[in-house]
Amino acid sequence: MCHLQKFFNLRKWGGWMSDQFITIHDKYLFFFKPLEPSLIMNIIHAFVNFTCSYIDCPIMKDNIFFKTTKFHSITRTISDFVHLSSNGMKFGSFKENIVFHDGTINVRTSEIYKSMYDIHYQRWLKWFDLKQIFVVNGDDLITNPVPILQKIETYLNISHFFKDSMFIMNKKKGFFCWKKNAKQKNPKCFGSHRGQEHPTLSTNTLHKLKSFLKPHARRFCHMANVNFNWCSL
Numbered sequence: 320m321c322h323l324q325k326f327f328n329l330r331k332w333g334g335w336m337s338d339q340f341i342t343i344h345d346k347y348l349f350f351f352k353p354l355e356p357s358l359i360m361n362i363i364h365a366f367v368n369f370t371c372s373y374i375d376c377p378i379m380k381d382n383i384f385f386k387t388t389k390f391h392s393i394t395r396t397i398s399d400f401v402h403l404s405s406n407g408m409k410f411g412s413f414k415e416n417i418v419f420h421d422g423t424i425n426v427r428t429s430e431i432y433k434s435m436y437d438i439h440y441q442r443w444l445k446w447f448d449l450k451q452i453f454v455v456n457g458d459d460l461i462t463n464p465v466p467i468l469q470k471i472e473t474y475l476n477i478s479h480f481f482k483d484s485m486f487i488m489n490k491k492k493g494f495f496c497w498k499k500n501a502k503q504k505n506p507k508c509f510g511s512h513r514g515q516e517h518p519t520l521s522t523n524t525l526h527k528l529k530s531f532l533k534p535h536a537r538r539f540c541h542m543a544n545v546n547f548n549w550c551s552l
Contacts, residue, residue, distance in 0.1 A: 351433050353442065357446060386455060387453070424528065440542055452543070487506050529552050537551065
C-alpha cells in the first residue's frame with residue numbers, strides 16, 4: 320500500500336487511515352480555514368498522480384472522508400467567547416465584543432465567523448462531494464453519544480465498537496466520560512476548559528444574535544442535507 324503519511328500529515332487534521340480509506344475530523348478548526356480544502360485536495364492529487372501510478376494504491380481521492388461536528392450556532396458562539404475569555408484572549412462582556420454600538424453584529428470576531436457554517440461548508444463542497452462529508456449534530460453527541468458514534472461507524476462501513484457501558488456521565492460538567500473497557504479504572508473526561516458556565520445575555524442581545532445566525536444555520540442545514548434540532552434556531 321502507498322505510504323500516504325509521507326505526503327499527507329494526518330495528525331495535523333486529526334486523521335485516521337485504513338487500507339481502503341482515510342477519514343479526517345475537524346481537529347484544530349481546519350473546517351474554518353479558507354485554504355484548507357484546496358490544500359488537502361492538492362496533496363491528494365499529488366499523491367495519486369505521482370505515486371499511485373507506479374504501485375498498487377487502494378487509497379484514492381474518492382476514498383477520503385471527513386467528519387465535522389456542528390453545535391447550535393448560538394451556543395457555539397457563546398462557548399467560544401467563554402473559552403477565549405478564560406484564556407485571556409478576550410476582555411469585556413459578550414455584548415461589548417460581539418455587538419457594535421449601532422446594534423449590528425461584529426462579523427470580524429472569530430466567535431461569529433466560526434458560527435457562519437454555511438460559508439465554510441460551501442467552500443468544502445467546491446472540492447469534495449457531499450457524500451464525503453459526514454456532519455454530526457454536536458448537541459446530540461453530548462447528550463447521547465453512542466447512537467451518533469454508531470452512525471459514524473455505519474457511514475464508514477466499519478464494525479460497531481462503541482457501547483453504552485463505555486460512557487459515564489460527569490454530572491458536574493454535563494459531559495460524558497469514556498472508558499474503553501471495565502478494567503480501565505479512570506475514564507477519560509474533558510479538561511477544565513469544557514463545561515464552563517455561560518454568561519447570561521439580555522433578551523435584546525440574544526435576539527440580535529439569533530436574527531443574524533438564523534439564515535446561516537438554515538442555509539448550512541439545507542446544503543448538508545441535515546435536519547438538526549437547531550437548523551431553524
